[in-house]
Amino acid sequence: MFVTHLESALDGARLPADTLHTTHRDKPLWVRYDLKALGNSISKKELKEREPTLWRYREFLPVPKRARPVSLGEIITPLIQAEPLGHHFGVKKLWLKDESRLPTGSFKSRGMALAITMARHFGVKKIALPTAGNAGAAAAAYAAIAGMEAYVFMPEDTPKVNQIETILYGARAFLVNGLITDCGRIVREGTNRLGWHDLSTLREPYRIEGKKTMGLELAEQFNWKLPDVIIYPTGGGTGLIGMWKAFKELRELDWLENTTMPRLVAVQSDGCCPIVKAFEAGRRFAEPFPNAHTVASGIRVPSALGDFMILDAIRESGGTAVAVEEGRIIEWLKLASQMAGLSICPESAACIGALEKLVSEKWLKPDESVIVFNTASALKYIEKFDIELPQIDIKKEISWETIASYL
DSSP, X not given: OOEEEEEETTTOOEEOTTSOOOOBTTBOEEEEEOHHHHHHHOOXXXXXXXXXXXXXXXXXXXXXXTOOOOOSOOBOXXXXXOXXXXXXXXXXXXXXXXXXXXXXXXXXXXXXXXXXXXXXXXXXOEEEEXXXXXXXXXXXXXXXXXXXXXXXXXXXXXXXXHHHHHHHTTOEEEEESSOHXXXXXXXXXXXXXXXXXXXXXXXSSHHHHHHHHHHXXXXXXXXXXXXXXXXXXXXXXXXXXXXXXXXXXXXXXXXXXXXXXXXXXXXXXXXXXXXXXXXXXTOSSOOOOTXXXXXXXXXXXXXXXXXXXXXXXXXXXXXXXXXXXXGXXXXXXXXXXXXXXXXXXXXXXXXXXXXXXXXXXXSSOTTSXXXXXXXXXXXXXGGGOOOOOOOOOTTXXXXXXHHHTTO
């Protein structure tokens, strides 16, 4: 409703907003708004009275006024105060924002709701994307209710639950004996041949706008005074980029009570950490990471199209990029799940490792407010767990000593 134009994230070139776009010279696009008009159209008080869904932020989104959103009921996700977990690491004010409550079980619902809504608005009939798991399932679900064909390409070791979800939603799904970058190449090569719209991360401008709502929600949930630190698992980076865009737009509207902005922490595994390497070397662009591997499939992105956007946001915020030990991710997952009572995914478990590291290095102070995003549920990664339960044979005398040994 208030979009003025699209803008190249690298060179600032302006493109019309009323046309379907992907990238400009193979670099991502920003959606730009008339923020003065936006601010005059809605107040914080009016916003508070609306339904608690993603679409309460309609003015901040690119969906035209008469367009009907493609929605599965995207709730405002809860902030869970994780006192025992915070106490364990010596952090007094720790919250987990639980994105697993969204319709497709992960934060990918946000981006896909906007991307598919805008694709339908522009008359798209077929979409395609590469995925490490959750994005493919979300795209398939939203494409299904929008009446679109969906083609999804995923590495052959993508979590089985994600494979099943994608197929159940009706997508044409394919396993690729390579990484997500190889899947992305297939999508790009097929665009002209098969006529689909490329919905890859940052190869269209609207997934960022959906992810931006995480930042808008946080601001509202904290009564417009943002937390000190946000720790976020980073693969393609749309979530981190989107939040930073939201905070900057809110600051320009003068809606924030803070004088300072949150410090952003991009978290990767040391098995795949191109953003961390670039940050530490002081570079704006990252080199492709060789032999990428991690149990946290969502952050196994050896080369991100928006690398410079991620690094710009981290540096502008005064934040940092952290690589955690791959071999400890499941350890942190179990610890966080048991202490917070939430099903923590491997990507977010890596963030718990970053929390531990930042506290030990005194980069993070004990009295600072900290948000860790739980981007999905551990239940989407069931094959990653080797768990066997002790059995009780009811035909024999119950061994209470055995049961007591587990207490």
